[in-house]
Amino acid sequence: MTSAGDDHDDYDAHQIGPHCASPPQSVPAEAAAVSGVRLAALISGRLKWLNGTVLHYYFFDKEEDGSTVTLADGGTAFVSWVGDQTQRAAVRAAFEQWKSLGIGLEFAEVTDRAEAEIRIGFMRGDGSWSYLGRDALGIPIGERTVNYGWRLDTPHGRTTALHEIGHVIGMPHEHQSPFSGLVWDEEAVYREFSGPPNSWSRPKIFHNILRKLDASEVDGSLFDYRSVMEYAFGPGLILEPEEFRRGLVPPGGLSAADEEFARRWYPGLAPAGPPRLAAFTSMPLGLAPGRQADYLIIPEGTRDYTVATFGDSDTVLGLFEEIDGEPRYVRADDDAGTERNSTVTARLVKGRRYIARVRLYSTRGSGQTAIMYW
Known part of the structure; x- marks a missing residue:
């Protein structure tokens, strides 16, 4: 300031x-x-x-x-x-x-x-x-x-x-x-x-x-x-x-x-939209502390799914469903200050669009972090 x-x-x-x-x-x-x-x-x-x-x-x-x-x-x-x-x-x-x-x-x-x-x-x-x-x-x-x-x-x-x-x-x-x-x-x-x-x-x-x-x-x-x-x-x-x-x-x-x-x-969002996250495939976050990344999830079947982060890090993970073009909150998890990773489990519907949002507080150890859903 x-x-x-x-x-x-x-x-x-x-x-x-x-x-x-x-x-x-x-x-x-x-x-x-x-x-x-x-x-x-x-x-x-x-x-x-x-x-x-x-x-x-x-x-x-x-x-x-x-x-x-x-x-x-x-x-x-x-x-x-x-x-x-x-x-x-x-x-x-x-x-x-x-x-x-x-x-x-x-x-x-x-x-x-x-x-x-x-x-x-x-x-x-x-x-x-x-x-x-x-x-x-x-x-x-x-x-x-x-x-x-x-x-x-x-x-x-x-x-x-x-x-x-x-x-x-x-x-x-x-x-x-x-x-x-x-x-x-x-x-x-x-x-x-x-x-x-x-x-x-x-x-x-x-x-x-x-x-x-x-x-x-x-x-x-x-x-x-x-x-x-x-x-x-x-x-x-x-x-x-x-x-x-x-x-x-x-x-x-x-x-x-x-x-x-x-x-x-809260930087302006890129018009191209977030990259798509494939099931059972981890994607490196590559974030600096305080930064955020969004990932698109389109499930191929209707069932309970888990979205989680990996690595020695403190993160907040939010899951949103796109309804009429607007992301609506589903649930979130914050692992800050713990030794676990943020994890969200929810029932997702085949073909619908969901956004997983991750903000990184800090990293420890190797600093390698990733996200995956299954």
Whole structure:
């Protein structure tokens, strides 16, 4: 990410609004068993989607979609998750702006929540937040994976819409980068964010602002205050660098480094399509760490098949079926941090088209890796 330059704007109170409060990121159970470069590759890549994934998003739209909250007087009230058409249009526009970068992810709106990996609510008073990347897959279908807690038809709101989708594709908060060099007046931060409009608890303030990410959790070694993943901060919160003592206000929208991140993790897909994988024939992966390859499977009979990777490596393997020209998720396996290989078994239908997608975290030993199905 790019370094902050001397053209940083002075603090403008009108540019400070409520902030995103992301849920805690899941911790890989296998992390304790690995270390070094292998662990860093696991952490930085495990919540990214397989390139070429179609992320289906759904807007909660039922009368009963909402939460019952406790009021200050001890009573309760029902607060809806349903957003109006202006709110939905702002989110659609944000998805389209990320897609317009030419990335290999697709975004498709669906009207059935059971088909959606990303489920979006607009609950006022609950803040704006999103689960990070593939953490969304562990959330029950009746629950939100993204929430927008304020209007999106303002400059701050449009940036919020882009920011939460940044989390959706696996981007953390920029100010929590270990390379930011930010030194906080911690008690001032706690006072600021414990009051309106955020009204956060101390643990939530620590998780979303003061906690430094591990170097393996971030992409790149430089701090980019222009990033859409950066908060705006008022004066008196940051002690160092001196240039941010009067406040840190990103310009809004996607920075050049944001765009570079998206294109690097999700490069545009080659129009020629993936090579065909023959049954019982292994094919070398030949991947660098962090890269991905797709393979076409057209079974010659209807039965249960197994697709697996081979070699001393950490990989995530996903199987998709092409339905009306769109790859739809079947199942996946992630062997990162274990001594086994990723393996998927599923019933495949003769003549149908399936895509096996492999992303490599890291290799060990000889570094020879391969994929095969049988």
